[in-house]
Amino acid sequence: xxxxxxxxxxxxxxxxxxxxxxxxxxxxxxxxxxxxxxxxxxxxxxxxxxxxxxxxxxxxxxxxxxxxxxxxxxxxxxxxxxxxxxxxxxxxxxxxxxxxxxxxxxxxxxxxxxxxxxxxxxxxxxxxxxxxxxxxxxxxxxxxxxxxxxxxxxxxxxxxxxxxxxxxxxxxxxxxxxxxxxxxxxxxxxxxxxxxxxxxxxxxxxxxxxxxxxxxxxxxxxxxxxxxxxxxxxxxxxxxxxxxxxxxxxxxxxxxxxxxxxxxxxxxxxxxxxxxxxxxxxxxxxxx
Amino acid sequence: xxxxxxxxxxxxxxxxxxxxxxxxxxxxxxxxxxxxxxxxxxxxxxxxxxxxxxxxxxxxxxxxxxxxxxxxxxxxxxxxxxxxxxxxxxxxxxxxxxxxxxxxxxxxxxxxxxxxxxxxxxxxxxxxxxxxxxxxxxxxxxxxxxxxxxxxxxxxxxxxxxxxxxxxxxxxxxxxxxxxxxxxxxxxxxxxxxxxxxxxxxxxxxxxxxxxxxxxxxxxxxxxxxxxxxxxxxxxxxxxxxxxxxxxxxxxxxxxxxxxxxxxxxxxxxxxxxxxxxxxxxxxxxxxxxxxxxxxxxxxxxxxxxxx
Amino acid sequence: xxxxxxxxxxxxxxxxxxxxxxxxxxxxxxxxxxxxxxxxxxxxxxxxxxxxxxxxxxxxxxxxxxxxxxxxxxxxxxxxxxxxxxxxxxxxxxxxxxxxxxxxxxxxxxxxxxxxxxxxxxxxxxxxxxxxxxxxxxxxxxxxxxxxxxxxxxxxxxxxxxxxxxxxxxxxxxxxxxxxxxxxxxxxxxxxxxxxxxxxxxxxxxxxxxxxxxxxxxxxxxxxxxxxxxxxxxxxxxxxxxxxx
Numbered sequence: 001x002x003x004x005x006x007x008x009x010x011x012x013x014x015x016x017x018x019x020x021x022x023x024x025x026x027x028x029x030x031x032x033x034x035x036x037x038x039x040x041x042x043x044x045x046x047x048x049x050x051x052x053x054x055x056x057x058x059x060x061x062x063x064x065x066x067x068x069x070x071x072x073x074x075x076x077x078x079x080x081x082x083x084x085x086x087x088x089x090x091x092x093x094x095x096x097x098x099x100x101x102x103x104x105x106x107x108x109x110x111x112x113x114x115x116x117x118x119x120x121x122x123x124x125x126x127x128x129x130x131x132x133x134x135x136x137x138x139x140x141x142x143x144x145x146x147x148x149x150x151x152x153x154x155x156x157x158x159x160x161x162x163x164x165x166x167x168x169x170x171x172x173x174x175x176x177x178x179x180x181x182x183x184x185x186x187x188x189x190x191x192x193x194x195x196x197x198x199x200x201x202x203x204x205x206x207x208x209x210x211x212x213x214x215x216x217x218x219x220x221x222x223x224x225x226x227x228x229x230x231x232x233x234x235x236x237x238x239x240x241x242x243x244x245x246x247x248x249x250x251x252x253x254x255x256x257x258x259x260x261x262x263x264x265x266x267x268x269x270x271x272x273x274x275x276x277x278x279x280x281x282x283x284x285x286x287x288x
Numbered sequence: 289x290x291x292x293x294x295x296x297x298x299x300x301x302x303x304x305x306x307x308x309x310x311x312x313x314x315x316x317x318x319x320x321x322x323x324x325x326x327x328x329x330x331x332x333x334x335x336x337x338x339x340x341x342x343x344x345x346x347x348x349x350x351x352x353x354x355x356x357x358x359x360x361x362x363x364x365x366x367x368x369x370x371x372x373x374x375x376x377x378x379x380x381x382x383x384x385x386x387x388x389x390x391x392x393x394x395x396x397x398x399x400x401x402x403x404x405x406x407x408x409x410x411x412x413x414x415x416x417x418x419x420x421x422x423x424x425x426x427x428x429x430x431x432x433x434x435x436x437x438x439x440x441x442x443x444x445x446x447x448x449x450x451x452x453x454x455x456x457x458x459x460x461x462x463x464x465x466x467x468x469x470x471x472x473x474x475x476x477x478x479x480x481x482x483x484x485x486x487x488x489x490x491x492x493x494x495x496x497x498x499x500x501x502x503x504x505x506x507x508x509x510x511x512x513x514x515x516x517x518x519x520x521x522x523x524x525x526x527x528x529x530x531x532x533x534x535x536x537x538x539x540x541x542x543x544x545x546x547x548x549x550x551x552x553x554x555x556x557x558x559x560x561x562x563x564x565x566x567x568x569x570x571x572x573x574x575x576x577x578x579x580x581x582x583x584x585x586x587x588x589x590x591x592x593x594x595x596x
Numbered sequence: 597x598x599x600x601x602x603x604x605x606x607x608x609x610x611x612x613x614x615x616x617x618x619x620x621x622x623x624x625x626x627x628x629x630x631x632x633x634x635x636x637x638x639x640x641x642x643x644x645x646x647x648x649x650x651x652x653x654x655x656x657x658x659x660x661x662x663x664x665x666x667x668x669x670x671x672x673x674x675x676x677x678x679x680x681x682x683x684x685x686x687x688x689x690x691x692x693x694x695x696x697x698x699x700x701x702x703x704x705x706x707x708x709x710x711x712x713x714x715x716x717x718x719x720x721x722x723x724x725x726x727x728x729x730x731x732x733x734x735x736x737x738x739x740x741x742x743x744x745x746x747x748x749x750x751x752x753x754x755x756x757x758x759x760x761x762x763x764x765x766x767x768x769x770x771x772x773x774x775x776x777x778x779x780x781x782x783x784x785x786x787x788x789x790x791x792x793x794x795x796x797x798x799x800x801x802x803x804x805x806x807x808x809x810x811x812x813x814x815x816x817x818x819x820x821x822x823x824x825x826x827x828x829x830x831x832x833x834x835x836x837x838x839x840x841x
Binding site: 460464466470473475476477478480482535 | 671677701
């Protein structure tokens, strides 16, 4: 029981991080290998404001997310759009964007190392116990979970029920046809990429409340987010959220029952299973 | 052999012999640098055997390299060293086969993601096995294999890799991979078993990386999972191969030499800034030299010829 | 060959994409040495039918037999090896390979396999045959559109296919090129090749095809000689709409 609740709490925060990547990959069609670094930057932002000015991470999010929005928009506009324009095929763009975002990931790591150094960071915020179903949980995990789910819900509502969200979904389904009905695809893609970055950074601020992190840990989160997105199906918001919970549960189970050092093995097991049995994702249709 | 190859062969042999003389001239800094250069050359060239023609970016070199190194660490003293190298190669090939069979039937994205975390996964699993079996966190590799022997072994392996690459380039398999790299849809309609061709070459590439790891193991008296499965190694290899030009057999060498030297300088003087260097190199490749130094040279030659 | 079995026998083949039925219970035969046209308005499912035969994807139901051998649902690789070659609606060349290598690509792994000098000679022979007058070592991206189409045709022919599928091979050619193109297919017909042509250029259909199958909304609406089907009321309605019928 304890295991399931801890797993679900972790999964909720993962969902936020993976939704960010989902927007970037599903709409803007960029497999962003620097996604984890954006998350870590969000975590550093929360850490910095908390230790420097005693600002709660929930307030910091209001600064971190817009900042990430601007940075990611600029990255898409000035670094990735030229690649989209010059690409001769989808495969060509894939290779280019993988290499470019991977390079960016290292640049981010380098910058964070220069600013914060190579140590591990954590801070104590809301470390009081919270009793749930007779067990005690750290309040920061519960708060991070609640805030993440709230943000996920808001995002899902925005995507499904507003005109702007509909535009985004149209581009996700088919950029060529979206262009034909008068949607400015490059602009919408840039927006989606920027929103994705903001969401991921917000996820980072939430995770920082209970996780220890360092400047070069981003790649692990990139990997987890990628596995969640593939598990849930590219372009499938509901699938992403379900997959995030599955990964949260699997990791918690492995960490509790086997060894905390094996969490990546849990992610890989899920990944292999999905590759062998449902490469189109949990709810995806088999592509013809 | 073509006319051109017959002309180039003596030059290659001369360069090879000259390289083999290095340990006689110096056994300090230059030999150490020489080992780095030859190690990265073998790694980057065997990486490019697969990733060059197919454009599938493998980020897993360190996983294979680490498997090789750990094979030696685990059984050194129990089995003769050459046998260990052989076992390392087989294990590397087996790991590559598993990864290849799971991902190479599908789009390239799955492959990249899978290889991205493979070294880290291997590190976690090996660490876990070591701690649960109650041994220490690393393994002693005590042999009488000296640095010059390592250097010569790697150099000989480099020659073998170039021969393999040359042979594949002239084979049906090599032709199949070039077609796949151009257009996979055309490839299947030409009757090419694309998944099989890709897996075979990935296995060759993974096997070689494991052999290189095994040869390098005696250089470290004590190997730990963190050191053997360092993901940085994978990324450096990708940069070197692409910087030099992965579409030519001799391309990676052109990236290895400058990058090894620059990396060495940066690591010695600004150890925290190697990440920035790596990032900058990736961006440089994507935005300014997509075909690497080899591509620049080829363009230069072509322009020179058309002007003449 | 296999005692009278048609080169290609398509039976009740159906293919739906997430609910949309693209090919609906198609049935037709292609006899050996026959040149048959597969025609119909845009979006009627012709290219999907070609893709089902060449194995780009498998049908939901029905059977496709190549000389009595069921190939429905087999991989494109397996089907290519059994002897079905194709060209693509939008020409697909291999940009980083030379012209000669582009042609050779079809003759190494498929139905009829060659290698080395023999392959090179055959590739040159075919380049000559499709009327390409550039050196085989030239980069393929420098070719004009019709020359790229010629390369693609040569690539399909070099494996000596038992059935050749041409998906709008004549589309996008100017009137002079069109004449050359028709003459080229005419020559293939003269050799006794078995060809299925998807085409919009009607006078090409009239002059090249022994028979035609007409598709509309995924289903067969007519079959017969070009003259017969083009006079058919339902065919006219499919192309022009109800008012003009």
